[in-house]
Amino acid sequence: MQPDFGAAMSLAIIAVSILYIGGIRSTYLFRIFLVSLPLIILLIVNFPYRFKRVTAFIDPWKDPYGNGYQLIQSFTAFGNGGLTGVGLGESMQKLYFLPESHTDFIFSIIGEEFGLIGSLFVLSLFIWLIIKGWKIAINTKNPFGYYLSMGITIMIGFQSLINFCVTTGLMPTKGLPLPFISYGGSSLLINMISIGILINIANSQHVSKSSNPTSNVGYGVFFKRQHERFNKKVFKKRRKILR
Template identity: 45%
Template sequence: MDNGRRGTPDFILLVLTFLLVGFGIVMVFSSSSPIASFYQQDALYYTKKQVVFAIVGLVAMFFVMNMRIEKLKKWISPINFTIIIMLVFVLFTEPLNGARSWITLGSFGTLQPSEFAKIGIILYISALICKKGEQFRDFKTGLLPVLVIIAFVSGLILIQPDLGTAAILIFGTLLVVFVGGANLKHLFGILTVSLGVMSLLLFLLTKFETTSTAINIRLSRFTSYQDPWSDQLGSGYQIIQSLYAFGHGGMTGAGFGQSIQKLFYLPFPFNDFIFSIIAEELGFIGSTIFLMTYLLLLWRGLIISIKSTDMFCTLVGTGIVGILAIQALINIGGVTNAIPITGVPLPFISQGGSSMITSLISVGILLSISRENNRLSK
């Protein structure tokens, strides 16, 4: 019988989260202080904002951690309805950096609804798959409605345009669909068609001129990935400066606070390119330790998800781990020029409120699942 008591949260996951958040704040300070001093006359300007974001995120994390999964399920529809409203609303706002992805919140900063959409859609799709049960393996009545929802939400994000976040959402939800027991033939066919359509669209955009500044910016990122040195002062400038940072860091790094690229060479080094500064200051060894910590957090989250006897918890946990892993891979792959730059933040590390808060809420859900696991194991 359920006596109402809950188990303890996963201690390892909790400690790893605090370590990454703390390390992120330290690296935001190191990477942003020269720019903050020059433009804001306050070396701690971005660091103080990041501390506030971390506090808000940690409060949200502890709130969600103490919420029962059954209670969380009741909030899924209102949460997603609010997110959809924000995704539509943001399309009518003034563009920022070539995209309509943010809602301005005055002096506090901006809110990026697409970051919250990643969590919302994972929760909604997981609940829908559990509700359909065995019917989910049927394409027309099971899988198709799920795909329509994924396409609708990702489409709203794509037209902002935000290719990186849309890709994270699509691959993260497809992972949930796979774990949920979808027919592999259906998934393979969908993936093949999707990749074909995306490749054709990219080919057509590169062959024909477009008047959209936002699209042109993203196309320039793709062409600079192929050969950044072909336009060293234009589209290739940022990735070249990022690669210089990795080269300067070498094996042991230049030392904390000793980055050269953050001195107005690498634009906004405390956001999407913060891993470049980590590599420059801490070197290959420090970067490897950081990545191992990251992998350990993801592994712990996956173990918590697999151990759950509740299918909904397994799907949500797997989706959250998948989204965090995919986002980190896209960010690190972009700054190392392994893949085209898409402009997504590094979870827990990059300066920014929406990313920090949603990442910590995600961990809060995993901790809630771990509490349920530990309660049942007693």
Template identity: 50%
Template structure:
């Protein structure tokens, strides 16, 4: 009877997730209403679509929270095969949008397979590394098979092309491999090999090179490639300490491109000011703190690696988005987790949080069992 007892999920992790998703819906309505009226004759167009994605995400989060996280260990290979099929299929029958084949368009909704691939690669690598144990320190038998699979995934995503997602997947894979106990010599060799490759990828296409040049000298290109970044910085500066007030952003009125997607943080900064963005970031940090706590407290090596991988995935996207919006790094086109408009990203983040909540439930169940045993 005790063995079947289910623990409670981490309340702060659940609370911070619901808070972020709810706040995201409010900010999407604020940032998109003018564009929605202009293009769809309804100020509610984008927020209603995002609300439907949030509903799907909530359902998946609750399902994943209710399932024991250990089931994902067996699902790893199947998820990876499914991801490979999707990545190949999108290159063949996917919809070309702005020169990139990243999406399936189904019933008016854009589905991005590379988002699902992030979860697949985390589950697959976590399962394999936890199974190998110290065998991961062997390059030929431990690390090389993982690198071949990761390399194949990165090549397919790069073919779309989607350099931002390639960066995220590489960071995720690197984080999981490090947590799994890779030999530091192999890690150094891997790093030295990857850096030149990523530099080449970054400068091999003119539009990527232009993004780097714009990042270095945004003022020299503010009417062209630097326009979006300068409008973002104007928005953040206009917000000041207390902001212009919710719904009163000026930059969202067709000055700032992608105001409700990749650059929504600029609208948050303009409307809520430094004080509001600080509170917003504190909620995110609460999420990361409780997510990492759930991962490192797991009794199961698979749970530790899986949890750390999931939190790292969301954390990497968070940093890349904020870095681009504030001009700290070149623009990569990465959405802000839980906040930016986009169904694939939101559903992935919420389902991933459900798995983290499942890990936290298992931790709490075990603590309760140990307490009851000690009291007998």
């Protein structure tokens, strides 16, 4: 196992998101964050290569031929693309100027070849995919399907968000591929399986129609209503005890 701190952080954030959706109190999550924060800072400061990534993110031009090189080349790719891009296959940055241009920084090449218009189009496709996954989740009639579809949607959405932020300089460099687009068989296989599961959950919504109280409103809405009813009951019991 390699010390992939970024991937571990991504999994932790996805897990916390699922816990929050599951109804865990925000105060508990905040306490976990406060306890974990010193450890995260320690893991960054005590490892020079991680600390250099953070400093390169703050000011990449301080070390343009070292730690800041990749980010500067990514900016150059977006700058070359302009509004409409240089054309399909005409990118210069992918010719060994931009490291990992076919994997982690593929979005920079899209920006160079298709410009701002192409970049916004790719971004809109991911937004559409996330919205569809969210709709599938809230209309699911069982708890397992609800959490599974939410987890898949968060995983794909978070991974794409990190990739967009890294390539545009909004976050320190982290090697996370862009789902469905970056080169890599294992990443593509996992993402395609995830989409297949989402489609299966969506199809099951149309097939199974029963008298279950969640059948009309979806599990997401039903879960929220049940949570509100439970809180009201607890509040009433507390008032009786105080009296």
